[in-house]
Amino acid sequence: MVDKIVKCFLIVIACAFALLMLGLPLAAVATYALREGYGVFIAAITDPYALSALRLTLLTTVISVSVNTVFGLFAAWALTRFSFKGRSLLTTVMDIPFAVSPVIAGLVFILVFGRIGWAAPVLSFLNLKIVFALPGIVLATIFVTFPFVSRELIPVLNARGVAEEEAAALMGASGWKIFFRITLPHIKWALMYGVILCSARALGEFGAVSVVSGHLRGKTNTLPLHVEVLFGEFHLTAAFAVSSILMLIAILTLILKTVVEVKGKKEGASAIVELKGKNEGANAIVELNGIKEGSSV
Amino acid sequence: MSDHVRLEGINKTFGGFKASDGVSFSIKEGDLAGLLGPSGSGKTTILRMIAGLERPDSGDIYIADKRVNDIPAGKRGIGFVFQNYALFRYMTVGDNIAFGLEIQKKSKAFIKERVERLTKITGLDGLLSRFPEELSGGQKQRVAFARAIAPEPRLLLLDEPFAAIDAKVRKELRTWLRNTISELGITCVFVTHDQEEAVEVADNIIVTNRGKVEQSGPPSAVYQNPATPFAAEFIGQSEVITEYERLRGFPKISGFQSAVIRPEFIEIRKVGREERPNASQSGVAENIYFRGDRLEIDLLIAGMRVTAKYSMDAESLSPGETVSVVVNRLLLLGEKTVTAQENSLLNDANPIYI
Numbered sequence: 146m147v148d149k150i151v152k153c154f155l156i157v158i159a160c161a162f163a164l165l166m167l168g169l170p171l172a173a174v175a176t177y178a179l180r181e182g183y184g185v186f187i188a189a190i191t192d193p194y195a196l197s198a199l200r201l202t203l204l205t206t207v208i209s210v211s212v213n214t215v216f217g218l219f220a221a222w223a224l225t226r227f228s229f230k231g232r233s234l235l236t237t238v239m240d241i242p243f244a245v246s247p248v249i250a251g252l253v254f255i256l257v258f259g260r261i262g263w264a265a266p267v268l269s270f271l272n273l274k275i276v277f278a279l280p281g282i283v284l285a286t287i288f289v290t291f292p293f294v295s296r297e298l299i300p301v302l303n304a305r306g307v308a309e310e311e312a313a314a315l316m317g318a319s320g321w322k323i324f325f326r327i328t329l330p331h332i333k334w335a336l337m338y339g340v341i342l343c344s345a346r347a348l349g350e351f352g353a354v355s356v357v358s359g360h361l362r363g364k365t366n367t368l369p370l371h372v373e374v375l376f377g378e379f380h381l382t383a384a385f386a387v388s389s390i391l392m393l394i395a396i397l398t399l400i401l402k403t404v405v406e407v408k409g410k411k412e413g414a415s416a417i418v419e420l421k422g423k424n425e426g427a428n429a430i431v432e433l434n435g436i437k438e439g440s441s442v
Numbered sequence: 443m444s445d446h447v448r449l450e451g452i453n454k455t456f457g458g459f460k461a462s463d464g465v466s467f468s469i470k471e472g473d474l475a476g477l478l479g480p481s482g483s484g485k486t487t488i489l490r491m492i493a494g495l496e497r498p499d500s501g502d503i504y505i506a507d508k509r510v511n512d513i514p515a516g517k518r519g520i521g522f523v524f525q526n527y528a529l530f531r532y533m534t535v536g537d538n539i540a541f542g543l544e545i546q547k548k549s550k551a552f553i554k555e556r557v558e559r560l561t562k563i564t565g566l567d568g569l570l571s572r573f574p575e576e577l578s579g580g581q582k583q584r585v586a587f588a589r590a591i592a593p594e595p596r597l598l599l600l601d602e603p604f605a606a607i608d609a610k611v612r613k614e615l616r617t618w619l620r621n622t623i624s625e626l627g628i629t630c631v632f633v634t635h636d637q638e639e640a641v642e643v644a645d646n647i648i649v650t651n652r653g654k655v656e657q658s659g660p661p662s663a664v665y666q667n668p669a670t671p672f673a674a675e676f677i678g679q680s681e682v683i684t685e686y687e688r689l690r691g692f693p694k695i696s697g698f699q700s701a702v703i704r705p706e707f708i709e710i711r712k713v714g715r716e717e718r719p720n721a722s723q724s725g726v727a728e729n730i731y732f733r734g735d736r737l738e739i740d741l742l743i744a745g746m747r748v749t750a751k752y753s754m755d756a757e758s759l760s761p762g763e764t765v766s767v768v769v770n771r772l773l774l775l776g777e778k779t780v781t782a783q784e785n786s787l788l789n790d791a792n793p794i795y796i
Contacts (some may be wrong), residue, residue, distance in 0.1 A: 308528030311495055316593060317516035318543035326541075331533035 217294025251356025277359030334409030476644030
């Protein structure tokens, strides 16, 4: 009886807290966005500046996620398949974006590529503009989202070992063939999961981008920056309307993430059942840890 | 027949660990050779170097008289069965077996025919569209074997092929593998830590220890005439005794500090039933274990405890009974040598009754 009360109590607390801290703000965004009617809402999100901000955000996300997917794959492969000096150092370095405040990341780019930066003479000679332009925004976003893909891949690659790849190589398969026929089918869910997390982070990135963008309306304003500008100018309804776009994207990402997680877990689970023997038992634990780690990021 | 595989002075270190230390041996064409040694003795490293999955630090590897050190694994034409099979888990059994043939760009019709033939040989009919995780251990082993021999390699390497299979199926698979390989006529090298397996399956065994080859030769030769103290202790149900001169008929020989005794060297009889009383001494059958076809006895003799066997058909013994013992043979261990020593009292004036 007491157990039951404790159980109910804890569940109620958890639900109330989630509702208060997560549900209420989301609801507030929706109601605020619509409080002056659909007309104002539509006007706010079809405003040329809002649309150009959306375009810039999507473009930045596509570029930085693509880059990080490719490099994440390379990095995960190198870290799990080769043993070399400085391997653990590289692993640590790759986590820097998790540890460094995004604002500092942005400042670093200003210091390197800005008018007072080290690379300024070269850039001005080549007539390239990085800071306060698209390249700067993309670079800052790449920096912040760098570890997401590789972080998802490394535990999966570690857990599976190299035997299947060795078997394929022994039969004369080329590197590409091994990757597409043997490795990719195994890591595809983890890869997808990493890409989704990376995209979500890239879409919402504010701090680093805010420093390097220069807030040029219609030019270097991303959606989160645009929201801030609108809010600063007391266009509250418009700010919330634009926020609701980001919120919608976030909810879509969550749904996608859940689908991938469920699918990936299903295949992962059957792979674990297949594992027998001491060695592989240990591997399975690594894999389980990987899944855990994945869902806690 | 000529040598198919030849290793000359192979050295390999991992960090500070010497996995291969001047390894040299050769395997004849069509032979079924077993690399036998305790875990950590470097036998898997040797196999992986032959396959091209590891590079030796120094020394040469020849396959069919061609130096292969610089030839990548995929171009050596070797079939390999991994310890945990390493089946491609996202491919069906059929696709697994066909993989090597696809890489070789064989025609669809050819692949289909060959896969069908291999499934017959390996008894995998009806399992072609299954995925590896839906198979039992023995079935996976067969798939791994079929996949390895599909591209018709001249050399097949197997890493602990039976380690992950339960005892009953293992025996069956051993016999099957032995027969299939001799039918195919390919040279085969397998790694095992199980001496029974090596002795039963291999034409030749290569005993490894601490990165070195201790001895190689036919199982019977290695069993009866071990060349090194390690081989003498590792093969057979061997026990090392230090005061062998306390056994009747074995005077101390200088340079040989200890001896290996095996159950089959010891003959136990009931007191009063001795056939060679002058070579007999008394011992105590402390414990008696039933082993199915025989009895195993913990025997206390001259203050030493050894294992002996006793026929099920002989007059029964009870635990603690004093018995009469003749030790026929010992393997005396020197610093680096082994010598087989017969009981010196047996060939004397007293003839052996039959």
